[in-house]
Amino acid sequence: MLNLKNCFAVTDLGFAPLLLRCTNLEELVLHNCWEVSGNSFLGAGTVCLPSVTSLDLSNLRKIDDRALRKCLLMFPNLTNLNLGYCKTLGTGMFATESAAMAMVPGAKSGPSSASGLSRWGPHSAPAAATGAMLPATAGGLTGGKGHHHHGESGTTGTAPPPLLVSTGITWRTIRSLNLQRCTGLRDDAFAQWPVIGPSWSLETLLLGDCSLLTDGALHMISHTCPQLRTLGLAFCCALSEQAMAAIVRLDQLRVLDLSFCGSLVSDASVRLLVRKCLALEALGMRGCVRVDDAILDHVLDRCTAPALTPHARPVTSTSGLNGSSGSLSSGGSRPSTPPPGASKAGRGTKTSVWSRC
Template sequence: MLKVIREGTKAKAMFFIIKGIVEVTSEDDEIVYAELGKGCFFGEIGVLFQVARTTSVIAKTKCIIAIIKASEFYELCEKHPKVAKAIHDEAIYRYTNLKTQKEERGKQFDVSLNENILSPLKSITSDEDLFKTSTSNIKKISLININSERNNSNNSLSNDDFEASNASNNTINTTNNDITNDTTEVTVNISLKNTATEKDLHSPKLVVSNDNNITMLDSSVKVIEQNTPSPQNPNLGFIQRYSGRRRASVAVWADDQLSKLQQNIQNQLNKEKSPTESNAPTNLSVSSTAQIVSPINDALKQDNISESSSVYSSLSSISKEKESLTQSRKQNINQKFSEIKKKEEQPYLGPLPIDLMKKCISFLDYKNQFRIRRISKIFNIIITNGNSSDLTDPKWIDYDFNPPLSTSIDLSTIPKLINDEVLKIILSACGDFIIEDLNLHRCWEVTDVGCKAIEDVGSEIKNLNLLGCWDITDNCLVSLSSNLQNLEFIDLSNCRKITNLGVISLLQNCPRLSKISLSYCKNLSSELFANSLIWRKVKQLNLQRCTGIFDAGFAFWKEQITQEKDDPSIPDSFHLKKLNLSDCSFLTDTAINNIADTCQELEEISLSFCCALTDECILNLLTKCKELKILDLNYCGLAVTDEICNVIAKKM
């Protein structure tokens, strides 16, 4: 990160943040006192009180920072005493806060402020209107882009180089480790504009330095007062403190779109004025009703409707819209109040309402959730089964504890602790009709015995992840299929002992099963697809590296579709949308052509490392699968040709 100010160096300027974030830190960068963002300023303590820098400032992100030299700042203070007073008070506040923080950390803070330099600020009586700015001596503030990503944390910037000097042209020297070297020069021009119009004040200019290839947005600064300061709090509406809750009253017009928008509005208003009003001064502030609704009048004039009637109709439509908005807001407020009242009526569990406590517990992993269930009956009910029938306390009678947190159980974070016995204890504590998602990813000690426990309580399971459970066999899958009637997704990847029998049993007995992953199950063969009817409901299928599957497997699909073509009771195509055949190296064009003929709803297919494929089957696939959006042909050398690339470019 780039160091903008270094603690202990001489102060020659103060800075305004146009864009980005900086950190106010100690000299050794170990303590961060504050973060300042867009609209904030820094460096005012050293300039106001002529003391050395009290902290260091580091650019946390890429920043655009405006620099104002001390001499120019003093001139501004003379012209705008209220602004000076506000910055002065902010500097005192920051100084006091910084001193307190350093003393709390045991650091010495011997900086004494020189109050004499701005003593006239203590007796300001001028009622000068801060909104009126002089256009005779408007100084441009140079903008400097600081890219903290290009510099390491050891980069530092000398105040003598970075801060503005008395010369009209400043030179900033940058290197990898110290900006004070003479390797690279970046020139920032600060020009004085003697004459400026209102148009110039609001029209930013783009300045490009050809010598250094730097683009800077040159903006005029306009001092305004958003809220009239009260005598009790003169800073109100001007100072944006460290928290960022106040807006700075230095508005920088640095967007060409804003200027164009302003000009377009002004031109439109001028066109709408009658000849008698043509001599009236133009202004963005429109007071008349006709001017406000002039865009509406234009639209109505095209339909040959009179201007007066269009005004009244527009006003009536606006009033109706306001009424409808008011009604909707009232309804929203009433709804929010009812929700708040409902939450207030919730019973408390410890120091928090029970819903909030439940939300907090849900962020724990299941190991810790299962551990804290022993705190009390309430915790046990929240986490395991949601059954409150055993509670006698009247405050819990009307409260519904469902759904419990055990609706979703993820044990993949503690695979070494999970075996058949532990899994049985966890599942039995939850009971049946509770669990919907069970993740046993990489729990390799789970065997068919553990799957029997899943069968006992898994009637509501929708998603089951058994990836990496090596010892699971067909017996386990057959027993699971008899009770998992709501199963929608199962991951059997790397379960290398399962065969066609177990997968077919799941597909036959689980009517909702539509997503199945069988990657690296090398005991599967082409006969797995012999009964095409059980595959027609499947929408996602992962067969990555199932090297026992050949072209004959998908030939079954094509043959049965052809035979059952005239039977209206049988679906005439598959609903497969995602298919992964990566590393199925024995597949040829015949298999892909059969897939293209039967799976025309296909949206995504991966054929990487299917090296035997040619461009003919890919062209057929692209032609028949109209919904295809993702096609993976990595390392399919013969399948990727110029013709295929042109077809893909036109199709996708």
């Protein structure tokens, strides 16, 4: 594991050559490495890192759609990807990228014609610089004989494992994806999901604070992610009651965060949720102003189902996820305990709700 969290002074100049040599790395954390840009991944070019299973690029301010696609070609066995707070990502992040394109400097890929989109939307980031802008070692070149690739020991002449054929392979095999506060995402980005494949392995998806997403995005997600167990939608304020029809299609759902989704949470939508999602264990509705006694009655009826077992503490819900406990947790300055006057339902049951009424 290499953890560079909050290493604010690290730049492409130092990181790119390091990336080329970390052939046995299993986990890479670059959270808040503000000076690391997409050039580090574009410069790596044809290098493949098959041992990496977990990648944290959260709050990398300089990574755009194109750099992310090149990056994904390098990690054939990636299962956990954190892109939280990457606000320059947009419509083009899910566009298909092929290994052939990755080897052509300046080559662009766009949404497949099968998606019905003629070109990327307004939130696509501009193309990043190519590996030619990096020092020779950062671009994967040494200038010596047989110089095209670095081997594990740093010597030249040994070909690395082949790149993925397409980024679609990575997207379909990732099990945990954090897109929290990727505020450039719109519905047309998720229109690529059915094109990538009909059945993803995704189990955890966090979309908190993606406030431009509407019901259409959830329909794309529900049709491609049958194994989804945790879905975070806190502060997705553009969702309506009709989005619940897509959510209840996820019959494996265990944890659902609807905090501050005021237009989505209603008597009818909650009634549909508790009737259809029988595996649900944790539900967050904090800040949903339409939560009333009638809605709590629906939740209470669900809590008394014989299959549910006692839960040690109530769930407090925000757009974050507590990886250690598996329950939704509070983040930042948001309260982790119920505010004065909050109503509580399902005490001592596995489905517990704190709601601000």
